[in-house]
Amino acid sequence: MCLAIPACVEKLTTDNHAIVNLSGIRKTVSLALVENIQPGDYVIVHVGFALQRLDPAEAERTLAFFAEMSSLDNQI
Amino acid sequence: MSSIKVKSGYVRALDLKHGHVEMAHGSGGRATAQLIEQLFVAAFDNAILRLLNDQACFPSSGGRMVMSTDSHVITPLFFPGGNIGSLSVHGTINDIAMSGAQPRYLAASFILEEGFPLIDLKRIVDSMAEAARNAKVPIVTGDTKVVERGSGDGVFITTTGLGWVPDGIDISAHRASPGDKILVSGFLGDHGVAVMAQRENLSFDTTIESDSAPLHELVAHMITVVPDIHALRDPTRGGLATALNEIARQSSVGMLVQEEYLPIRESVNAACEFLGLDPLYIANEGKLIAICSPADAENLLTAMQAHPLGKHAAIIGEVIEDTHCFIQMQTRFGGRRIVDWLNGEQLPRIC
Amino acid sequence: MKYIDEFRDRNLALQIASQIKSEADPAKHYQFMEFCGGHTHAISRFGIVDLLPNHVEMIHGPGCPVCILPVGRVQTAISLSHIPGLILCTYGDMLRIPTTDGMSLLKAKAAGADVRMVYSSIDAVNIAQNNPDRQVVFFAIGFETTVPPTAVALQQARAANLKNFSVYCNHVLTPPAIAHILQSPEVRELGLVQLDGFIGPAHVSVVIGSQPYDYFAEEFQKPVVIAGFEPLDVMQAILMLIRQINTNRIEVENEFSRAVLQNGNLKAQQTVADVFELRRTFEWRGLGVIPYSALKIKAEYADFDAELRFPIEERSIADNKACECGAILRGVKRPQDCKIFGTVCTPDNPIGSCMVSSEGACAAHYRYGRFRDHQSSISARV
Incomplete structure (x- = not known):
């Protein structure tokens, strides 16, 4: 349900829109549902709308948690 | 007016810049002849066509012949990496080549819609001519009909090809057998994504171009190295998934494919993520699947990679026994899944 | 693809898998429901089942808006598309859903109706602006994730004073459906279905936040882990659920912290509240009528409500008697337990709701997993 993909905001355009880039695929999305988006932010895109800014620190934390677990496992 | 001298039988030259296809161009009269001579014959130019007969007459070398026909309809008509014209040449050449045959002659039949700009038709015909010349497969006969405005989608092109199979070659989709290796000649999904990016309701920007290309020279090279290729197929509509399912059914076998070996560009994957599509079902127009015995696989791979159109070739899996003919x-x-037949048309989804 | 590929890493997957294996108590049988079709899709597409021990079982929930939409409402959309001059816009997902008489929006289009697939709700507004002489109806579906974009479309249509745009609203809500499953007799009283915990929605939670799930932890004593839709997210969520159960904790945990805040996206919620209000009842295909489980367009936007603009009669059409979708959606049965699964009911000819969308439990099992039902007959050699 609810196909949505994180993509990088490349450039803000007029009318509260932005161009996002996902591995070379560029698309214009609406920023009507989010606030304070800057180029370089990653946003979750659903049906042409940015739904949320992705928190890079939390993403790192989640990944670090996975990695921590694997290193833990290696020690066992 | 009297000062203008009109030669008898004079017809104003086709206005290839501003003119449009008219019903008269399909009437069989002078306008038809003019369109054929000034556009088609001029572009496709070859000795057989120049005779302007209703058929092409050429010598045969005996042996087994291969014939294939393919109708081309596509929206939009022009896309990055090609247009309906080049596509119609490559498509039929590839269908012939998948038998191991060398394509020799093409026939082309056009259905034109009244009002279609001649300048666009010329672009299409020129790119067909160029594709045919580069492939060294001449278009030796053809036909043109015009339908009323609203009864067509600009241009439909049907091409028919004829080729000769070298002695000793027996390539058919019913010959895949358990243990055989499955190879693909390069990146998957480029054509479908390039075309989709142009559709207005999906519009996204990408540098991906259609992979539309003639594969007969790649095939000729492959069979000189490995004459006993069991099966070849170009995964066009329905993509790799559909082509593998077709071969599996024809050969009553299953297949096991390794996802990590599938050559797919990151940008094609990204477009698919956006639209909720699976790259395995996206069309290709310049790729082939080859199936051969495990002993031949490495040689065949090296041969493919040595050719410009097979540079990114890979061994992607193997044929297994399976009465259900599943492609796994x-x-x-690290998990497993089925790669099933496509259900209906693949539509972008939001959930 | 940043923030995608890292969450599909095979080595990490194997590490989490081995952790699950070592922490899952072999004396216990764990049954978790992933509510969302997005999770169902990830589980099927990446073959996650193969990485789980046999005593950790996933039950596919009803979180696919295409699947749970009653046939009657699809038929209404088809009837709307037959109104002369009308343009019916909808997402690609809706076009193929068959009605009981074998119709679909795609077939209606083939028969001459002007049905257009849109990628975004805004595309439908644009179509209305470009066709001022024609009525344009946006056939809107989706859970909380897809509601805010529809709300923005309605706000734009009102701001532009569009007289020819309306929305046929079929938006539904996640928490009431989860509550409905937990309150079903099989789960609550009869104990026929053991549900040990939930994997909570990813993108729905981006909008509504993690807070609405607290109720399930408290009221129904079920652990919830909100998880992203990438396969590592799902694996990690399963591990977190196992840990909650093993340590007798019942909490709402948030694995998808990179996108889900406790209170969700407040701006999106405000936009929705401006345009929509709760519907008293809504019928869910396979689950029946659930109170306050859907949204309707507010009176302030009544001019843009297709249900008020056009004569629409509510039609309730029962599913085929042999269809087990209701039981499958509540976790009572598995797709392969249904008599018509894979015989009469296939993705090409779906009889029940779970076979309709590729995210439905039956379609996912058919398209991706049914080889497991025949595994004994397969001699794989790789």
Whole structure:
């Protein structure tokens, strides 16, 4: 349900829109549902709308948690 | 007016810049002749066509012949990496080549819609001519009809090809047998994504171009190295998944594909993520699947990679015994799943 | 693809898998429901089942808006598309859903109706602006994730004073459906279905936040882990659920912290509240009528409500008697337990709701997993 993909905001355009880039695929999305988006932010895109800014620190934390677990496992 | 001298039988030259296809161009009269001579014959130019007969007459070398026909309809008519014209030449050449045959002659039949700009028709015909010349497969006969405005989608092109199979070659989709290796000649999904990016309701920007290309020279090279290729197929509509399912059914076998070996560009994957599509079902127009015995696989791979159109070739899996003819895929993630037949048309989804 | 590929890493997957294996108590049988079709899709597409021990079982929930939409409402959309001059816009997902008489929006289009697939709700507004002489109806579906974009479309249509745009609203809500499953007799009283915990929605939670799930932890004593839709997210969520159960904790945990805040996206919620209000009842295909489980367009936007603009009669059409979708959606049965699964009911000819979308439990099992039902007959050699 609810196909949505994180993509990088490349450039803000007029009318509260932005161009996002996902591995070379560029698309214009609406920023009507989010606030304070800057180029370089990653946003979750659903049906042409940015739904949320992705928190890079939390993403790192989640990944670090996975990695921590694997290193833990290696020690066992 | 009297000062203008009109030669008898004079017809104003086709206005290839501003003119449009008219019903008269399909009437069989002078306008038809003019369109054929000034546009088609001029572009496709070859000795057989120049005779302007209703058929092409050429010598045969005996042996087994291969014939294939393919109708081309596509929206939009022009896309990055090609247009309906080049596509119609490559498509039929590839269908012939998948038998191991060398394509020799093409026939082309056009259905034109009244009002279609001649300048666009010329672009299409020129790119067909160029594709045919580069492939060294001449278009030796053809036909043109015009339908009323609203009864067509600009241009439909049907091409028919004829080729000769070298002695000793027996390539057919019913010959895949358990243990055989499955190879693909390069990146998957480029054509479908390039075309989709142009559709107005999906519009996204990408540098991906259609892979539309003639594969007969790649095939000729492959069979000189490995004459006993069991099966070849170009995964066009329905993509790799559909082509593998077709071969599996024809050969009554299953297949096991390794996702990590599938050559797919990151940008094609990204477009698919956006639209909720699976790259395995996206069309290709310049790729082939080859199936051969495990002993031949490495040689065949090296041969493919040595050719410009097979540079990114890879061994992607193997044929297995399976009465259900399932195509299974070992996912990159470590699990397994089926790669099933496509259900209906693949539509972008939001959930 | 940043923030995608890292979450599909095979080595990490194997590490989490081995952790699950070592922490899952072999004396216990764990049954978790992933509510969302997105999770169902990830589980099927990446073959996650193969990485789980046999005593950790996933039950596919009803979180696919295409699947749970009653046939009657699809038929209404088809009837709307037959109104002369009308343009019916909808997402690609809706076009193929068959009605009981074998119709679909795609077939209606083939028969001459002007049905257009849109990628975004805004595309439908644009179509209305470009066709001022024609009525344009946006056939809107989706859970909380897809509601805010529809709300923005309605706000734009009102701001532009569009007289020819309306929305046929079929938006539904996640928490009431989860509550409905937990309150079903099989789960609550009869104990026929053991549900040990939930994997909570990813993108729905981006909008509504993690807070609405607290109720399930408290009221129904079920652990919830909100998880992203990438396969590592799902694996990690399963591990977190196992840990909650093993340590007798019942909490709402948030694995998808990179996108889900406790209170969700407040701006999106405000936009929705401006345009929509709760519907008293809504019928869910396979689950029946669930109170306050859907949204309707507010009176302030009544001019843009297709249900008020056009004569629409509510039609309730029962599913085929042999269809087990209701039981499958509540976790009572598995797709392969249904008599018509894979015989009469296939993705090409779906009889029940779970076979309709590729995210439905039956379609996912058919398209991706049914080889497991025949595994004994397969001699794989890789």
